[in-house]
Amino acid sequence: MPTCPLCASGDTHFYHRDRRREYHQCHCCSLVFVPPVFRLGPEEERAVYDLHENSPDDEGYRRFLARLAEPLGEKLAPGARGLDFGAGPGPTLSVMFEEAGHPMAIYDPFYAPDDTVLVGEYDFITATEVVEHLFAPGRELARLTGLLRAAGWLGVMTKRVTDREAFTRWHYILDPTHVAFFSEATFCWLADEWGMTVEFPAADVVLFQKN
Incomplete structure (x- = not known):
């Protein structure tokens, strides 16, 4: 059985199979x-992301992101410095936080691949609709938590696994770039x-605070 990409455990089992790929838990x-054999290559993955049409001018997209921005924003001190990890082709959440007075850095491996922002310290980090795309979520999330100052916040938005029956009918698994699916237990x-x-x-929003 394949090794878990989050915790590196070898204690995994078959979970589901559809017409394109397998899923393990x-x-x-x-x-x-x-499992890695079913992942897209970099060019195929980028081609899917290039189809996204997110923009700060899209009020619907702003309302979507506000589900994370509002509860996280209530916890931040004035001027708290943040990083939007996986900002995508049309960074918007960073714009929303900057409008609220928070200086922001952005990082995206395809659209803003500036590794220098991954060596600073931040009061908060956001990852909206990102973790489900990570090939190595354990490594990437550990890196992000390491960038947080004491009492800093990590805000994550992703749809959550509930049970196997619902998973088999879930639209979220139809996106070929979605490769990691988190539950509340995870x-x-x-x-x-x-x-x-x-x-x-x-719904779909998780906030972690560093002790």
């Missing part, structure tokens, strides 16, 4: 993931591993 952290496992607190303020 980890007994340790509960992550559901796509996020609680991460909080324990990191020694962080975790909150679920809204």
Whole structure:
């Protein structure tokens, strides 16, 4: 069985198969993931992302992102400095936080690949509709938490796994760039591993605070 890309456990089992690929689940952290053989290559992955038409001028997209921006923003001190990780081709969440008085850095491996922003310190980091795309979520999330100052916040937005029956009918698995699927149990496992607190303020939204 493939090794879990989040916790590196070899204790995984088959979870589901559709017409295109297989999905496995980890007994340790509960992550559901796509084995490496079914992942897209970089050019194929980029081609899917190039189809996205997100923009700060799209009020609907702003309302979508506000589900994370509002509960996280309530916890931030004035002028708190943030990083939007996986900003995509049309950075918008960073614009919203800058409008609220928070200086922002952005990073995206395809559209803003400036590694220098990944060596600073931040009061908060956001990753909206990002973690489901990560081939190595354990490594990437550990890197992000390492960039947080004491009492800093990590805000994540992703749809959550509920049960196997719902998973088989879930539109979220139809996106070929989605390869890691988190549940509430997975996020609680991460909080324990990191020694962080975790909150679920809204559907699909998770907030971690560094102790």
